[in-house]
Each structure stands twice: as structure tokens, then as C-alpha cells.
Amino acid sequence: MPDPRTVLPGTPKRIGVAADHGGFELKEYISRMLREAHYEMVDFGDKQPKPDDDYPDFVVPLARAVTRGEVDRGVAICGSGVGACIAANKVPGVRACLIHEHFSARQGVEDDDMNVICLGGRVVANTFAWELVRTFLHARFSGAERHRRRLAKLVKLESSEAA
Ligand code: RB5
Numbered sequence: 001m002p003d004p005r006t007v008l009p010g011t012p013k014r015i016g017v018a019a020d021h022g023g024f025e026l027k028e029y030i031s032r033m034l035r036e037a038h039y040e041m042v043d044f045g046d047k048q049p050k051p052d053d054d055y056p057d058f059v060v061p062l063a064r065a066v067t068r069g070e071v072d073r074g075v076a077i078c079g080s081g082v083g084a085c086i087a088a089n090k091v092p093g094v095r096a097c098l099i100h101e102h103f104s105a106r107q108g109v110e111d112d113d114m115n116v117i118c119l120g121g122r123v124v125a126n127t128f129a130w131e132l133v134r135t136f137l138h139a140r141f142s143g144a145e146r147h148r149r150r151l152a153k154l155v156k157l158e159s160s161e162a163a
Contacts, residue, residue: 011137012072013040015073016041016043016071017075018061019045019077019078019084020054020077020078020083023079026077026121026126030119033130042070045057055084059087060088060091063090064091066094066115067092073137074116075117075133076096078120079123080098085098088116095113095154096115099136102135105136108136110142117136119132
């Protein structure tokens with residue numbers, strides 16, 4: 001079992017985080033754990049816990065940074081994780097999912113090339129959320145033909161819906 005605070009070779013290195021007030025505390029915790037584990041952490045806000053802030057204002061810039069390759073992967077958090085997930089998936093090229101268990105944290109990357117993990121700050125405990133993030137970051141897209149075929153259909157859908 002690798003040291004949980006060590007970045008494994010080949011893992012994504014630059015990780016973006018974003019949260020509204022509902023996810024602020026968890027974002028601060030995940031940010032600290034990412035730094036301690038020697039990831040390069042980029043904070044898209046909110047920078048202060050403001051009870052009236054709106055998750056799209058932080059999650060959409062994070063999602064754009066993922067698709068532009070400015071960060072390798074994203075962690076998007078709101079109270080339930082639902083709003084963050086909906087917002088992130090509006091950005092073409094983002095494959096975000098609300099995750100509550102390890103199987104999907106891993107398989108979502110291996111099969112579906114998930115590039116943003118969404119968490120509910122009012123739903124999951126900090127330590128468990130960090131374990132889910134680690135599983136997500138340690139997982140790799142398998143590149144299997146059937147998964148590429150499915151993803152290609154989604155890419156096509158994104159362009160045809162945008163037209
Ligand atoms: C904000 O109170 C809350 O609605 C938001 O953080 C999130 O849970 C939305 O899905």
C-alpha cells in the first residue's frame with residue numbers, strides 16, 4: 001500500500017478545486033490534503049465562506065481550466081454536489097460526476113474518463129471525501145476501444161447539440 005500522502009508516478013499533478021459556501025469547508029480540507037500530498041493545487045474559489053455565493057461562479061472556471069488543460073483534473077464541491085456536477089457538465093469536454101463511493105471514483109475514470117469529481121460538502125465526511133479524491137486521482141482511463149467508442153458518441157453529441 002503506497003504512502004497515502006505520496007503522489008504516485010504518472011498521476012495527474014495539477015489539481016483544480018472549486019466550491020460555493022455549501023462546500024467551502026470541504027474544499028479547504030481537500031486543498032490542504034492535496035498540498036500535503038505534493039499536488040499542485042489551484043483554487044478557483046470561493047476564497048471566503050460567503051453564504052450568498054453561487055456555485056457556477058467557481059465551478060465553471062474550474063471546468064474550463066480542465067478542458068483547456070490548465071489543470072489535469074478538477075474537484076468541484078457544493079452542499080450536495082448536485083449543482084456543482086450540473087454546472088461542470090455544461091462545459092463541453094468535461095466529464096463530471098457526483099461520487100459517494102470508491103467503485104465509481106475509480107471506474108468513472110477507467111471507463112468514462114471522468115475528469116471532474118463532484119462532492120457534497122454537507123453529505124460526505126472530510127476524511128472519506130479525501131479518500132474518494134485519492135482514488136479518483138490514482139485511476140487512469142483504460143483507453144479500451146469500447147470506451148473510446150462511447151466517449152466519441154458523447155463528443156459528437158456535444159457538437160450537434162451546440163449547433
Ligand atoms: C446552496 O445552499 C446549495 O444549494 C448548494 O451548495 C448545492 O448543494 C446545490 O446543489
